[in-house]
Amino acid sequence: MSSATDSRAGTRRAVVGAIAAAGLASAALLSAQGQLALPGLDSLELLARFFSHALRPALDYGSPFVPVGAPPLLLQVATATWRTVQLAVAAMSLAVPVALLLGFAGASAWWRLPGPGGRAVLRRLGPLVYAPARVVMTLARSVHELLWALLFLAAVGLSDTAAVLAIAIPYAGTLGKVFSEMIDEAPRDAAVQLTGSGATAAQAFSVALLPRALPDMAAYSFYRFECALRSAAVLGFFGPETLGKFIRLAWNESLYAELWTYLYALFALIAVSDMASRALRQRFLGETPAR
């Protein structure tokens, strides 16, 4: 065994050790604050009552107090599910184009392609474009979508349009950041060859660099759509009539059977989008994005 292998294993061991130490320190801090106290028996009973309804979700209203003119439960569930999809799709349809623009601007591969004449100017100007783009993306994604929703709620009220924006802003930041990383990480050999034989930077970029990053970018967008579905569902807690709203209402009224119906609807939604996006991803690359 060479010493290089030893030091590699040493680094890994150090990283794992640091993670374990951080985990222990966090547990110590939280328990010093009295935050890790074990729950009492009665709260476990509540949880047990909730989980005991898992196998018998409601197909119709269980409570005698159903508002007059309320649609059948299953129709209500279907409407909430469609609302969730609608919000997620609308948000993604805004986030992806913006993220493409930001991602291209934020990538540095574009500015660093070698080539004849004039390129020195580009190289000097590059940071003036990609630095601001990266700052915008960082600001957008470091505030969680629920906090964006809260800010909108306080500023102009959380209408459907504001809810779409609350998801679209941080998602554009995240997508843009990952897009720019993918463009920068795409293999550059073909682009270098092309510029070497006289292609302009724009030609080399669009023919030899971008096509190699596109499958990854598409796969990642599908994955983020799945995340957007979850975000849209949760945003229901703040007003929009998505699955989250009805889950909270059902919990507050202790209607556990109905709650499970909504939970299963969310589960089915995620499972379907997961399967569809996996089929498409395998077409492109056969791997799951981790980010």
Place this chain on the structure above:
Amino acid sequence: MKMSAEELRRTRPRSRLLRTAAWATAALVVFSWMGGDFGLEQLSGERRLANLERFTGELRPWPVQQQGGFDAGSTADWQTVYDWAAALMADGGSTALASTAAIAVLASVLAALVGYLACWPAARNVARPAPFFGGPGVADRRPGLRWARWAWSVLNHSVRALLLFARAVPEYLWAFLLVESLGYTALPAVLALALHNAGILGRLGAETVENMPPAPARALAAAGASRSQTAAAVFPGLLPRLLLYFFYRWETCVREATVLGMLGVLSLGSLIRDARAGNLYDELFFYVLLGALLVLAGDLLSALARGLVRRA
């Protein structure tokens, strides 16, 4: 053989799946925008704009507002802002910051422990009578192994289904259900975050195990190593990948830990919620910025650690 560009274009490989998907996506986007109650007037309108103006005005620190903003002739200076911020930090801000970070760290460590244990039975090349043979292994086909095959398949599918359910439910929703039933402490928040992320790490871990080069594991299994011995032996080779996944999930844990506080658990989110309830928009904005800083610090740490792991 020579082909014109036109011929090349006509004979290019096409995928029906991709075309259908493209059309379906376009249709879904159109339906979503048309079917919804969306409109820019929901963001404008006289009352809303007045509200927005009041809101942006109240984002400035309260003492600054009292002293007439930052305009000429005002007595407010950066010292005022600093004192205000320091007071907020002393008054619960730093405690909440620390507990937010602790929730995120503890949750991601627990998620990794559970997820990276569950990934073994969830991997198709491990959960079978003759593990690590890759594909339909020869040894699996013996008739005496029918029951064993069935039992492994049941185990494999139930672990996969559990992981799928754990990650399909958003962490905020898990936290809502657990916090409401177990009480307003960090424990349910940590469990909720860990549950969702264990689902994700378990799935990613299973894929890593399934995609590893099969030769070393096969050699070990053929030499008589047990399933767990083989797993332990190949684990260090998978570690860099698993660590990368861990750090990506840790980034999202930091983001989520802030927000989970809005359910009443002590973290930055609870301060944000309280500030919102009291219409203290300057404090709300301060805590949102503090959360963003924490996210930035988390991302930075993760990027450094990932660089270390990649180079190692």
